[in-house]
Amino acid sequence: MQVTIEHLTKRFGETIAVNDLSVTLGDGRLVALLGPSGCGKTTILNMLSGILPATEGRILFDGRDVTALPPEKRNVGLVFQNYALYPHMTALENICFPLEIKKMPKKQRLERAAQLAQLVRISELLYRKPSELSGGQQQRVAIARALAKEPQLLLLDEPLSNLDAKLRVEMREEILRIQRASKVTTVFVTHDQEEASSIADQVVLLKQGVLQQQDTARKLYDEPDNFFVADFLGAPPINKLCGTIEGGKFRFRDSGAAYGLPLRREVADGTAAVLAVRAESVVVPAAGQTLPCRVVERYTIGKDELSILDVEGQRMRGYISGDYPIQKGDALDISFRRKGVFLFDAETGERLS
Amino acid sequence: MKRLEKAARRDRSKLSARAALAPAAFLAPFMTGLAIFTLYPFVNVILISFKEKYKMLTGEFSAFGTENYQAVLGDPNFLNGLRNTGLYVLFVVPAATVIALFLAYLLNKEIKLKGLFQTCYFLPMVTSVTAIGLVWKWMFNYDYGLINYLLSLFGADAVNWLNNPAYNLPALIIYGIWSMLPFTIILLLAGFQNINAQYYTAARADGAKPGKIFLRITLPLLAPTIGLTLIINMISASKVFSELFPLFNGQPGSAYSLYTVVYYLYDAFYVQWKLGRAAASAVILFVIVLALTLVQLFIQRKWKNY
Amino acid sequence: MSRTIAYAILALGALTMVFPFFWMIVSSLKTAAEVNTTPPTFLPESPTFDNYVYAFEKAPFARYFLNSVIVTAACVASTMFTTILAAFAFSRLKFPGRDVLFASLLALMMIPFEMLIITNYQTIVGWKLTDTRWALIIPFTSSIFYTYILRNFFLSIPDSLYYSARVDGASNWRYLWRVMVPMAKPALATIGLLNAITCWNAFLWTVLVTNSPENRTLPFGLYAFMTSSGIRYERLMAAATIVVIPMVILFVCFRKNIVTGVSRGGLKG
Numbered sequence: 029m030q031v032t033i034e035h036l037t038k039r040f041g042e043t044i045a046v047n048d049l050s051v052t053l054g055d056g057r058l059v060a061l062l063g064p065s066g067c068g069k070t071t072i073l074n075m076l077s078g079i080l081p082a083t084e085g086r087i088l089f090d091g092r093d094v095t096a097l098p099p100e101k102r103n104v105g106l107v108f109q110n111y112a113l114y115p116h117m118t119a120l121e122n123i124c125f126p127l128e129i130k131k132m133p134k135k136q137r138l139e140r141a142a143q144l145a146q147l148v149r150i151s152e153l154l155y156r157k158p159s160e161l162s163g164g165q166q167q168r169v170a171i172a173r174a175l176a177k178e179p180q181l182l183l184l185d186e187p188l189s190n191l192d193a194k195l196r197v198e199m200r201e202e203i204l205r206i207q208r209a210s211k212v213t214t215v216f217v218t219h220d221q222e223e224a225s226s227i228a229d230q231v232v233l234l235k236q237g238v239l240q241q242q243d244t245a246r247k248l249y250d251e252p253d254n255f256f257v258a259d260f261l262g263a264p265p266i267n268k269l270c271g272t273i274e275g276g277k278f279r280f281r282d283s284g285a286a287y288g289l290p291l292r293r294e295v296a297d298g299t300a301a302v303l304a305v306r307a308e309s310v311v312v313p314a315a316g317q318t319l320p321c322r323v324v325e326r327y328t329i330g331k332d333e334l335s336i337l338d339v340e341g342q343r344m345r346g347y348i349s350g351d352y353p354i355q356k357g358d359a360l361d362i363s364f365r366r367k368g369v370f371l372f373d374a375e376t377g378e379r380l381s
Numbered sequence: 382m383k384r385l386e387k388a389a390r391r392d393r394s395k396l397s398a399r400a401a402l403a404p405a406a407f408l409a410p411f412m413t414g415l416a417i418f419t420l421y422p423f424v425n426v427i428l429i430s431f432k433e434k435y436k437m438l439t440g441e442f443s444a445f446g447t448e449n450y451q452a453v454l455g456d457p458n459f460l461n462g463l464r465n466t467g468l469y470v471l472f473v474v475p476a477a478t479v480i481a482l483f484l485a486y487l488l489n490k491e492i493k494l495k496g497l498f499q500t501c502y503f504l505p506m507v508t509s510v511t512a513i514g515l516v517w518k519w520m521f522n523y524d525y526g527l528i529n530y531l532l533s534l535f536g537a538d539a540v541n542w543l544n545n546p547a548y549n550l551p552a553l554i555i556y557g558i559w560s561m562l563p564f565t566i567i568l569l570l571a572g573f574q575n576i577n578a579q580y581y582t583a584a585r586a587d588g589a590k591p592g593k594i595f596l597r598i599t600l601p602l603l604a605p606t607i608g609l610t611l612i613i614n615m616i617s618a619s620k621v622f623s624e625l626f627p628l629f630n631g632q633p634g635s636a637y638s639l640y641t642v643v644y645y646l647y648d649a650f651y652v653q654w655k656l657g658r659a660a661a662s663a664v665i666l667f668v669i670v671l672a673l674t675l676v677q678l679f680i681q682r683k684w685k686n687y
Numbered sequence: 688m689s690r691t692i693a694y695a696i697l698a699l700g701a702l703t704m705v706f707p708f709f710w711m712i713v714s715s716l717k718t719a720a721e722v723n724t725t726p727p728t729f730l731p732e733s734p735t736f737d738n739y740v741y742a743f744e745k746a747p748f749a750r751y752f753l754n755s756v757i758v759t760a761a762c763v764a765s766t767m768f769t770t771i772l773a774a775f776a777f778s779r780l781k782f783p784g785r786d787v788l789f790a791s792l793l794a795l796m797m798i799p800f801e802m803l804i805i806t807n808y809q810t811i812v813g814w815k816l817t818d819t820r821w822a823l824i825i826p827f828t829s830s831i832f833y834t835y836i837l838r839n840f841f842l843s844i845p846d847s848l849y850y851s852a853r854v855d856g857a858s859n860w861r862y863l864w865r866v867m868v869p870m871a872k873p874a875l876a877t878i879g880l881l882n883a884i885t886c887w888n889a890f891l892w893t894v895l896v897t898n899s900p901e902n903r904t905l906p907f908g909l910y911a912f913m914t915s916s917g918i919r920y921e922r923l924m925a926a927a928t929i930v931v932i933p934m935v936i937l938f939v940c941f942r943k944n945i946v947t948g949v950s951r952g953g954l955k956g
Contacts, residue, residue: 079850100856112847116869125865126855177855403859404782411773414829415792422806423798429805437809484700487693500942501701504708507938507945509888511906512927515913516711519920525723527710562704564949571950620799623890626910643801650805651895663802674797 029090029180029213030055031076036085038071038237045071047237048085053215053230058207060228060245061217064260068237069217073183076215078102089180102181105174105212109186111166113158119145119169120154126177144172147209148202164195168202175210182207184216188223200227221261225249233257250367255377258304258370264334267344269303270374278303278371280340287317287364289371289381300375306368307334310346312354314363323358337362430660437656449661458648459662462633462640468550469641470618473557478611480558481565486595488566489573506563514627517556518543521628549634556624561617565610572606573599605680612677616670622647642666711931715739715924722921738925742912747900748929751908755887758823758904762886763879765828770878773829774837775863779849789838792831804895811896822896823904827886833878836951840874841867877948880941887934905930 031053038046046068053059061069074080076087078099086095094102113122123141132140145151148168158166167187174182187203188196204227207214218224224231225245232242233256241253245261252258258266270281273295277286287303295301324343325336332347335354339362346362348354371381429435430449432442453459488498505513520527521542529539542552576599584594622643625633633640633648640648646666650659714722716734742748776782777789807826816822844867852862868875893907903911909926938945 074850077850077854079853099850099853100858102854104854106851106854108847108851110845110847112845112851114848114866114870116866116872125852125857129856129861173851173855401782404776404780404785407772407776407780407859411769411829411834414769414826415795415831417810418807418826418829419795419798419803419831422803422810423795425806426802484697487697490693492693492697496942498697498701499946500939501705503942503946504935504938505704506949507884507888507934508708508931509890509906509909509934511888511890511909512930513707513711515909515923515927516707519714519924520707520710522920525725525727525920527727530725530727559703559707567946567950620801622801626890627913630914631910646801647891650808656805659805663805666799667802670797670799 031181031213031215032086032088032091033072034086034088036072036075036087037083038068038075038080039083045237046075049234049237049239050085051232051239051242053213053232056211056213057229058204058227059213059215059230059232060224061215061232061234062221062224062228062260063219063234063240065219066236067234069219069234070185071237072234073185073215073217076181077104077106077183103177103179104181104183105177105179107167107170107174107182107184107187109189111158111170111190113166113170113173115158118155118157119150119161119172122158122169123154123173123176126173130177140176141172144175147175148172148206163191164199167191167199171203171206175206175212179212182210182212182214184214186218187216188218188220196223203227222263225261233260235260252370252379254379255302255304255372258372262306264307264345267305267307267346269305269339269342269344271301271303273297273299273301273371273380280342282341285319285340287319289369291371291380293380295373295380299373301380302372302374304370304372305344305346305364307345308347309365309368310337310344310348311363311365312346312348312352312360314361316363318361318363321360321362323354323356323360326354326356426660426663429656430664432657435657435660437654449657450665453645453649453658453661453665456645456658458637458640459642459645461638462642462645465550465639466619466621466641469554469557469621470615472554473561473618474611474614476554477558477561477565477614478569478607481562481569481610482607484562485566485569485573486599488570502566503563505560506567510560510623511627513560514556514624517552517559518628521552543628544635546634546636546638549629549639553621553624553628553634553639556628557618557621560624561614565614568610568613569603569606572603572610575606576602608680609677612673612680616673616677619669619673620666642669708931708935711924711927714921715928717921719919719921738922739929741922742926742929746908746912746915746926748905748908748912748926750900751903751905752929754820754902755904758820759883759886761820761824762827763882765824766830766833766882767875767879769829770833770837771863771868771875773834774841775859775867777834777838778841779863779867780859793835796831796835801891804892807892808895817896818898818902820897820902823889823893823902826892830882833882836878836948837871837874840871844870873944876941877944877951880937880945881948883937884934884945 033049033051033053036046036049037044049072061072063069071080075082078094078097078101082095086093088094089102114125117125120141123144124137127137127140141154142151145154148171150165150168150172153161153165153169158169161169171182171184184203188199191199200223203214203216216228228245230242231245231248233240233248235256241248241257248257249261252261259268271279272281273279274286274297276291276295277288278301279286319339321337321339323335324338327334328350331350333350333354335346335348337344337346354360369381370379372379431445431447433444433446433448435442484502488495488502492498523529523539523541523544526542528542533539540548542548580598580602581594584598589597620643621641625631625639625641625644629635629639633644642662643666646659646662649655649662713729713731715738716731716736717728718733718735718737721728721732777785811817811822811826816825848866849862852866857865888906889904890906890910893904894910897903897907900908900911909930912926913923
């Protein structure tokens with residue numbers, strides 16, 4: 029099912045949690061609502077489920093306006109951060125509960141529950157109470173319960189944040205697998221860019237209730253619309269080198285050294301700008317435009333060496349291949365690749381290159 | 382499109398109407414009972430207390446005034462009731478609290494058979510005042526009662542607890558202390574259990590002796606609970622009534638000497654059918670309880686930061 | 688204080704508390720002659736159940752017992768019903784003035800019941816319910832105190848359960864009975880027990896509104912037994928035992944529930 033959000037706004041008294049959001053969530057996609065805490069992503073989820081009424085705007089499910097419909101009439105499945113399993117019911121009873129409300133005959137209910145249990149791989153745990161299940165298992169039961177009534181839309185609120193690090197990687201792959209198998213349009217909320225990038229088909233990035241960019245994770249990473257997007261995605265965080273625009277070129281703040289990038293438009297001289305460079309975009313040995321730098325520190329991270337470099341008096345991180353031997357204190361020339369290097373207006377965050 | 386929007390708006394207004402009805406529906410049974418049997422009688426009894434020459438069956442009265450209050454406050458039986466109730470509170474509450482404090486302190490320790498002890502101590506709380514009062518009547522019996530027998534073992538003379546007016550109040554007080562203990566112990570025990578064990582460990586590490594710990598750590602930390610317990614017990618003791626029935630065959634003591642405030646209320650209402658007086662004494666009872674409750678709230682607020 | 692002394696004092700105290708119960712049962716098993724002997728015997732010489740037989744045959748204690756069971760069950764059931772609904776409204780539903788209303792209800796808790804009997808009696812008379820079991824049930828269907836306890840328990844149930852259920856299509860009503868009530872079993876047990884104890888032992892109101900033996904409950908029956916048949920302590924003790932034993936059994940089985948309920952009630956949270 030395709031979800032269309034049109035000019036959606038939510039106000040709580042004076043504060044605006046979601047501001048004029050318009051976005052389309054593709055049919056059968058796994059969509060991530062991504063953003064730092066307080067960006068309004070859970071509010072959007074709650075408006076999608078119908079728990080919260082929208083202040084303005086519309087929500088359309090396959091073109092049908094559901095903005096005024098109460099939760100029970102929207103046919104959505106919802107999984108909470110704390111899973112919200114009914115503690116007095118077994119896993120099986122939890123999964124069957126929505127079906128019981130739908131007055132599905134018992135036999136069918138049990139069949140459906142067995143199918144779902146198989147899908148989320150908890151068949152052998154059906155008779156346990158939530159308190160006897162691990163976090164990951166509770167998560168699976170919660171997803172099965174949400175899928176039980178064959179929702180058109182599955183909503184997951186921070187589905188991985190209550191799990192420990194190792195389980196998190198495993199569960200996110202599970203979510204992807206289950207989503208692919210059930211083919212239900214799925215929206216999950218997360219503040220972890222890695223989580224969003226790794227499994228989502230579509231990432232909707234928000235900041236303080238305002239949409240920043242929405243696209244595939246790759247597109248967001250490679251072609252950020254603004255500084256916030258570039259900065260929010262990627263680990264280690266993108267390098268930020270400060271300076272100004274002079275004569276159509278970026279000039280470093282202290283040294284005045286120039287670095288040229290094709291600009292999208294005319295930019296006035298003296299505009300404060302940020303040269304944002306991904307760590308993996310550092311190239312050694314240098315070719316083309318070169319910049320002299322000094323190695324401040326270096327760490328081994330798996331196959332690569334992550335070095336802290338001093339470039340024109342500013343610090344930045346760069347991956348340097350392990351094949352290229354460098355020492356702390358070495359001076360060397362580097363250059364940047366075209367990909368993963370952006371120029372932003374320092375004040376507005378607008379992308380200039 | 383237009384039609385859809387209209388439908389959506391209609392849905393929304395229907396929704397809010399239903400949302401407003403839900404609380405009313407859920408509260409209706411509760412509020413109905415409350416309005417008829419608490420709120421209305423509360424207001425009505427205050428009104429009745431000011432109605433002069435009020436007739437129960439017709440609801441007629443001559444005028445509004447304070448005649449009932451003057452009559453009640455001039456009635457020796459009521460003054461006697463106030464005095465007896467006051468004495469009862471004055472003896473029973475402190476005595477029960479001190480004994481309960483001591484027992485709760487022991488019960489809070491690491492002891493074996495905790496369950497058994499708790500069962501024994503708390504048992505009287507769940508039993509009918511009428512039934513167990515009857516047992517006390519039997520134990521207070523002049524000729525064959527157990528208490529006089531025990532006294533005789535110590536060479537004391539038999540006391541005519543229930544038929545000599547001089548001993549009626551003491552008998553009531555002994556029974557009162559016994560029956561107040563379970564509830565008081567429970568409250569104080571909960572208070573003891575709320576004290577963080579770290580304080581004790583710290584005090585012991587500082588080399589304080591058990592007696593010192595009790596006086597300097599436990600007692601001050603328990604003070605709010607003790608204060609609260611005292612007030613709650615004072616409120617319940619000032620309503621002393623049901624205990625009189627089994628002990629004195631439904632009379633306020635032998636020779637009508639042991640009126641209490643609530644007994645007076647019962648007597649004026651149900652025996653003499655002087656509703657105005659009964660209402661006035663009920664309002665006076667309420668004022669007493671209200672005053673004690675305000676003290677309780679004050680204590681609770683003052684000690685909240687503990 | 689040494690451990691031994693502590694135990695000795697506790698044992699002595701426990702004995703004092705339990706002794707009236709022991710004495711009640713012992714006396715109820717004695718014959719008329721043995722009851723009135725000095726010094727008293729601490730165990731009946733030839734235990735007899737005659738006194739119980741007498742209580743059940745001469746005074747209709749079976750009838751009283753049945754009435755007590757009916758009235759208590761009806762009281763508990765109706766109180767539970769209104770309490771559950773009201774606690775749900777005060778914890779889960781949102782409506783303007785909710786918290787102000789609840790606070791004013793709490794203030795009503797300090798009205799002593801004794802103050803209300805006059806008008807309540809008039810109401811019962813007006814409804815022509817005097818000397819019926821209804822009169823013992825209807826005035827007690829709403830309890831602010833129990834609603835208060837249950838509301839606090841309901842408040843501790845996370846909102847996400849409610850929203851899950853709503854998304855799953857459950858109505859308020861259904862959510863209340865299928866999720867909240869089963870989860871609140873411990874709190875409900877406590878409330879039910881306290882309520883049952885209060886109903887079972889109620890005396891003052893019972894004396895006011897019932898009269899005929901057909902409608903008396905046990906405490907009033909016992910009192911009537913005492914005033915009508917003269918003081919025969921062995922019989923009275925048998926009758927008292929009949930009144931007391933069910934609550935003793937209840938207490939022994941559910942001590943923890945009752946004790947926590949009482950301490951919560953006393954200290955208000």
